[in-house]
Amino acid sequence: MGIHSIDVIAVNNDKDWEGDQESISDMNWVDIIAAPTPPDDDDYPPVITIIHEGEATSEDPGFWNVYVGDTGSGLAEVKISVDGEIIIYDQQLLGIPFKSWEIDVPGSLGNHIIEVFAKDNDNDWPGDQQSITIVEDITIIPPIFG
Numbered sequence: 001m002g003i004h005s006i007d008v009i010a011v012n013n014d015k016d017w018e019g020d021q022e023s024i025s026d027m028n029w030v031d032i033i034a035a036p037t038p039p040d041d042d043d044y045p046p047v048i049t050i051i052h053e054g055e056a057t058s059e060d061p062g063f064w065n066v067y068v069g070d071t072g073s074g075l076a077e078v079k080i081s082v083d084g085e086i087i088i089y090d091q092q093l094l095g096i097p098f099k100s101w102e103i104d105v106p107g108s109l110g111n112h113i114i115e116v117f118a119k120d121n122d123n124d125w126p127g128d129q130q131s132i133t134i135v136e137d138i139t140i141i142p143p144i145f146g
Contacts, residue, residue, distance in 0.1 A: 003031050042072030045130035046118035052138055054105065059143040061105040064114050064136070069098040073122035076129065081115045082106065095121040105138060113137045 011023040047069050054062015068078050074095030080088040080103060087103055106112050119131040 003029055005029050040122070040128065041124065042070070042120055042122035042128075042130070044070075044072060045132040046070040046075060046120050048116050048118055048132060048134040050114060050116060050134060050136045052105070052136075055143075056105070056138055057141055057143045058107050058109055061107040061112075061140050063105055064103045066101045066103055066114070066116055067098070068100070068116065068118045070118070070120040071097055073120045075099060075118060076121040076123075077117075077119040077131075079117040083112055093121070105140065107140065109140050109142065111137055111139050 005027055006029075007025070007027045009023060009025040012021060014020050014022065047067075049065075049067040051065045051067075052062055053065060054060050056062060066080060068075060074097050075093040076095070077091045078088060078093065078099065079086060079090075080101065082103060083106065088101060090099075093099065103114060113135060114137070115133060115135045117131065117133045119129050122128050122130065
C-alpha cells in the first residue's frame with residue numbers, strides 16, 4: 001500500500017562496435033490503494049434442507065431431517081435450534097462436505113420453530129467464509145380420530 005516508484009531500463013544487444021549499444025529508461029509512480037483480492041475458490045454458502053416426517057400431532061409430532069452440505073470447501077460450523085434452544089452446535093466439522101441429523105419436534109400443541117445455521121470452511125482470507133440460516137416452523141395439533 002502507498003506510493004511506489006517503478007524504474008525500467010532497457011539495453012539492446014547491439015555490440016558491433018564500441019558505443020553502438022543503446023538504452024532507454026523510464027520511471028513512473030504508482031499508488032497502491034488496496035491489495036488485490038484473490039479469486040474465490042468457493043463462491044457459494046452451504047446448502048440446508050429441512051424435511052418434516054410425521055403427523056404433526058401431539059401423539060406423533062414427528063421429527064425434522066436436517067441435511068447440511070457444502071461441496072466447495074466443506075463445512076466449518078453448524079448450529080441447530082428448536083424454539084430458541086440450541087440442540088446442536090458443532091464447530092469441529094473440519095471441512096466435511098455433508099452431515100445430517102434427525103431432530104425431534106416437540107410434542108406440545110402450537111407452533112414450533114427450527115433454525116439451522118451453517119458456515120462453510122472457506123478460509124483463504126479473512127471474511128472469505130460464507131454462511132446461511134434457514135428457519136422453518138410447524139404447528140402441532142391434537143390427534144385426529146376418525
